[in-house]
Amino acid sequence: MDTSGTTRFGRTVQIPRLAELKAVRPREGAGDLLDVLRTGPFEAALDSAVRASGLSLERIQHRLAERGVEISVTTLSYWRRGRSRPERPQSRQAVRLLEELLDIPTDGLVSLLGPRRPRGRWVNRDSEVLETERLWREFGSLPELLAELGSTDDGLLRVAAHDSYELDAQGAGIRLTTRLTLKATRDRVDRCVVVLRGEDPDRALPEFTGVHNARLGRLRSDRSVPLVVAELFLDRTLSEGGTTLVEYTLRFPKNGRRAEECGRGFHAPALLYTLEVAYHPDAVPVRCLRCSSTAVTGIPLSAEPVWISAAGRVHAVFENPGPGFRALRWEWR
Template sequence: MLRTGPFEAALDSAVRASGLSLERIQHRLAERGVEISVTTLSYWRRGRSRPERPQSRQAVRLLEELLGIPTDGLVSLLGPRRPRGRWVNRDSDVLETEHLWREFESLPELLAELDSTDDGLLRVAAHDSYELDARGAGARLTTRLALKATRDRVDRCVVVLRGEDPDTALPEFTDVRNARLGRLRSDRSVPLMVVELFLDRTLSEGGTTLIEYTLRFPGNGRRAEECGRGFNAPALLYTLEVSFHPDAVPVRCRRGFSAAIAWEPVSAEPVWISAAGRAHAVFENPGPGYQALSWEWH
């Protein structure tokens, strides 16, 4: 694996061979002055994100030492650091969908099948309410969106969704309000899903509408570790609520931001989990990028 990669496969193999838990690895990194969350380590191991920042590269070098890997054995698999420019168009602060989701190679093809790279809608405000089941897997996600047309003759909203487990069925769209379900395209290997929702009326530039929908997830998915939303352009408000089942409450929760979906968070702040097993975050004026809550299980 160290000769051929990829990075995540080599890291996963080394962790398994070491017999160390991610919690123990995190503790040993912290003893050396490097703070990396268990969630981030899990993402690196599963290929959902990659170490990019200087502190993360330092953590990888310490991982080589902790896991008995030759110097640069893992670092060499990362290659040069990627460009970190956040905006496609700095004058308008608009991030292209493919850039926001740039870790997902199949997305451009899925969008092309729906003849869409831009649906012409600004997400002015969003409210996501996510419920988990007794095993910690996603059960239901209800979304409410306030939308504004950026051009004339806008008649649909395109939704991009990433799942947790490629081995389970895709979620079901239900309770759609002020719109109707159109075509759906997916890449089950990620899993990734692109859906079009036809608006109840065609909007002229500056026109607004409110839509709502619920996703119901199959009952046999793996434990969820985060929930969030990617924004292509600045919005006014994003509110995210997560309701954990009393039999599956994580040990800690954080809110964070990253420049793209599946990238490690640039910032992470602790979030209180109530006695009822609920956590929330209010993101005011969220800019382009990915806003999310993530959590760690026992």
């Protein structure tokens, strides 16, 4: 579909012949799989194939990696739930391998994707799921930290987020309060995984306090960055589509370095991100920018000045933020 939404363009795709579909060896759920391969949509066919195979998404990811294709469990989960579709060349290659791994006839899944959508700097950016490795691409220790907590996919969509950051008279952060509106993308979701990046490797790690609707689980960290991965166990297990609100506060030790930014990374599209920063009256920056980038340490795709109030407060509202990093960055005298 073109960007005006009024004209549809397509191309001819190869549809598997009925005889080919019948060639799939019988297994549990094979009848349903054959039906959905004929009719689609892609996500329903992929979900049926995964169920029929008996393989976990983690096992499928591992087998794809053995064949040289790196796709995160989060991405596989979103393909399966229809939250995003394979668009990039590597993603299309992964679908070809999925047909082999899941014992599906050639083009059984690819034929359901149709033509690739238009690509460009801003076209359909929000339809993508950004893999952890790309969002945090300069932090080589993160995959290992996540692996120590098990699956990298916590099964939760960040529908909305609100961060409130406070700084001291030296310009160092003293408190960050976060409120998250979360929605389960699958059944039996019982935890939220949080990734935190600090400013000062010499500073002690922050303390989680005021945790609501969840309790703190394991913590893993790389003090050289510093980087922290934490799990929060939800007060109740969510079924697919279920929602919950989680709140927590991070208290930072005294005598830290001056902070220069605060922000949040998004793997998938959200509805709303609100960020507010409260500076100490004795340490107010000369300029503050509202920034968006494709990675946590990436060059901003956009940077717009925002007003710092007489009370030393600033905020930014990001509506429908797509995958990437959204932040406020400031300059000191």
